Amino acid sequence: MRLAIIAEKPSVTARFSRVLAEFYPDVDFSEVAVFHPMLGWYVGHRRFQFPRGLKWQDFPFVGDTAYRAISIDAARPVKGIKDISARRVISTEEGLQALHTADLILLLMDPSAQSVHLAAKFLGDHFETIPWERTLFPWVPDLSDNAMRQSLSAARRPDQFAIPLIEMGDNLRFFDYNFLVNSFALLGRSVMEDAGLRGPVPSKYGLQTLYDARQTGPLNDGQRIDRMSSWKGTGKYRHRKYYGLGSCASRAAILQQLIEGGFLERNGKKTDITDGGRRYLDLLHPNCLDSDLPFRIADWSALPPAEARAKMTRYLRTFFGKQKVFIETRRKSGSN
Structure with a gap:
């Protein structure tokens, strides 16, 4: 055999x-x-084939997920x-x-x-x-x-x-793909440069972790990861069974990415938000703070694909639409 x-x-x-x-x-x-195959998939931006040639007027963008193939060698x-x-x-x-x-x-x-x-x-x-x-x-x-x-x-x-689980996974990746495409344009260079940062742009959960760091002040890595693993959000979803902000495999990587991007800094054994990280959050629309996001995604992903994507699309267009208007208003007023 x-x-x-x-x-x-x-x-x-x-x-x-x-x-x-x-x-x-x-x-x-x-x-x-x-x-x-996980070894060829782990870093988010390597998972997808992103659209080229998008212009400012194309955002917020929502499209079908385009994956990169996972080669035999990458596995x-x-x-x-x-x-x-x-x-x-x-x-x-x-x-x-x-x-x-x-x-x-x-x-x-x-x-x-x-x-x-x-x-x-x-x-x-x-x-x-x-x-x-x-x-x-x-x-x-x-x-x-x-x-x-x-x-x-x-x-x-x-x-x-497991077909329903495969569909759920595809729903999750639909959100990830479109969040990344929009975040590169609307949470990325134009905002980070004004904040004095060079990136990489925070992930969807990296962004919520950064908001949390602004609230908590200095914490050691274990304390931050504990907060992520026992994430409660606003408390609205207390009845949901959910396993936290990010996964066991991704939480340390989320923190490291924020440190490498200059959003967080390490002082001894503790990390704290930087001045650049604070400026960055100030340059985002207030509704970019959504501590219930992981619960929303978990609920949406369990729906039939058409319904899940309709709800995700509505959220993405609203989330990034507000941020786009916020950027345009700031540019017109000449404020940083």
């Missing part, structure tokens, strides 16, 4: 290696190809699984062949809409039609041996249960 694995991260494959042989005793694990393919055999890097050609000739493709991804959407996108980039009939997705809640065994025993084809 020829097995290929699409994994969230190398450490996940290493953990599963402790139990995989129990379920696939006839697999030569020295020949199992493992792909990590860092290897053969072999840690603790079962030595791993070795393989070529793009060898990786593509392994993916296409596999009798079974196992998705060792996190149990989330974003992760299964990413796996589906990677498969869609390399097959004319995704081969769901030879794909299994073990929905594993944690990486204990018992949980991994149970998830492998109950693994199902993604098209039998």
Whole structure:
């Protein structure tokens, strides 16, 4: 049996290696190809193919999500699984062949809409039609041996249960794509230069983190990440089950990006908003402060695609429309 694995991260494959042989005793694990599409997807602006030639009058812009393909090489393919055999890097050609000739493709991804959407996108980039009939997705809640065994025993084809999750992931990326396109123009250079900053422009959650830093004053990284992970917003969404501002993987990166952009500065073990960061926020429309944004996105993304995108479109046009008018009014008055 020829097995290929699409994994969230190398450490996940290493953990599963402790139990995989129990379920696939006839697999030569020295020949199992493992792909990590997350490594070609992690930085937001690398995910998308942004429109070119947009003019000021084109904003606020809302369009269909245009993704960059995740190449085999970007997914860092290897053969072999840690603790079962030595791993070795393989070529793009060898990786593509392994993916296409596999009798079974196992998705060792996190149990989330974003992760299964990413796996589906990677498969869609390399097959004319995704081969769901030879794909299994073990929905594993944690990486204990018992949980991994149970998830492998109950693994199902993604098209039998995960299509709504893939649609949810696509809804999330629709918002991300359009927020980024608009933020480059309306939250980016023209505003940052007036604030004495060079960027990069804050992400959607980086912006809300910056507003929070203005409110809290100096905090160490652990305190900031705790605030992000237990984010309450205005309190309007207290009844919602939600996992915070950003993800476990992205929160430290959000803080680092704000520091690199000059929005936050590190003083000893604590970070605080800079003078430039304060000026930057003063140059934004007051409604750019939306501490409930992660809750709104979570609610919208769970809707059918057409309804989700209609609500997201309305929000994006309002959010960036107000900021555009705010910039134009400031320019006409000659104020900074």
